[in-house]
Amino acid sequence: MYGFLDVDVTLAKRLLAATDPPSSMTAFIAASVARVAAAHPEAHAYRDWRGRLVTHPFADVATMVEIPAAPGPFAIPHTLHDADIRSVADLSDELRHVKAAPLASPSVRWAERYAPWATRVPGVIRGVYAVMARSIRSRQQIGTVAVTSIGMFAGGAGYGLTPLTLMSLELIVGGISRQPRVINGHVEVRDILNLTLAIDHDVIDGAPAARFGADLRQVLETAAVLIKAAKPRAGDHP
Numbered sequence: 001m002y003g004f005l006d007v008d009v010t011l012a013k014r015l016l017a018a019t020d021p022p023s024s025m026t027a028f029i030a031a032s033v034a035r036v037a038a039a040h041p042e043a044h045a046y047r048d049w050r051g052r053l054v055t056h057p058f059a060d061v062a063t064m065v066e067i068p069a070a071p072g073p074f075a076i077p078h079t080l081h082d083a084d085i086r087s088v089a090d091l092s093d094e095l096r097h098v099k100a101a102p103l104a105s106p107s108v109r110w111a112e113r114y115a116p117w118a119t120r121v122p123g124v125i126r127g128v129y130a131v132m133a134r135s136i137r138s139r140q141q142i143g144t145v146a147v148t149s150i151g152m153f154a155g156g157a158g159y160g161l162t163p164l165t166l167m168s169l170e171l172i173v174g175g176i177s178r179q180p181r182v183i184n185g186h187v188e189v190r191d192i193l194n195l196t197l198a199i200d201h202d203v204i205d206g207a208p209a210a211r212f213g214a215d216l217r218q219v220l221e222t223a224a225v226l227i228k229a230a231k232p233r234a235g236d237h238p
Helices: 010-017 025-039 088-100 106-118 124-134 136-142 206-221
Strands: 002-008 061-067 074-080 145-149 169-183 186-199
Touching (some): 025 061, 074 136, 186 206
Parallel strands (some): 145 169
Antiparallel strands (some): 061 074, 169 186
């Protein structure tokens, strides 16, 4: 299922810019979707080898970090663990660190070690993806939620579409534009972010998916993760 959301991020942009250094919009979105996903574990569930649904009370978010490379900028995958309880500033620092030192990301170290031979053997990459999709241990490493950004490709407003791969919940971040909105009975020019929400219909029905989308919109528009301090969580991740 795909849902197109136009979200007012005026408050979030102001709060992100007020920090020193400014916090990342990607980190803000990752923290927001992770908190909502943790409250709706059915939204990022997946099936194990026996076809049973697996849910987690936490949310690790897989995203992409663009790094400099000899042929040109290159995007690498990186997982933000415990994104549902960490602050936006903390997640921003991690993304900046990975951008400056790519080997700090386990996915880069894995690719550097295994990719040269794995890409030469037919079927290996497909097999790796199949294992990662069903393995609980792998999901604890790579995450269950994906955030990918295409907003920098063209500039301005716009939505993105990508097929679901490993994750059953993906948020595709599009562009930001200035648009009129009615606020308290008055027309104001606001910063509007285009988002595409992709959810696997094999693991969640339409009604709970819609409730997830509504909660996500509220968390983003109220900038809740920037206003409220991160709270400790009981369970597997202290």
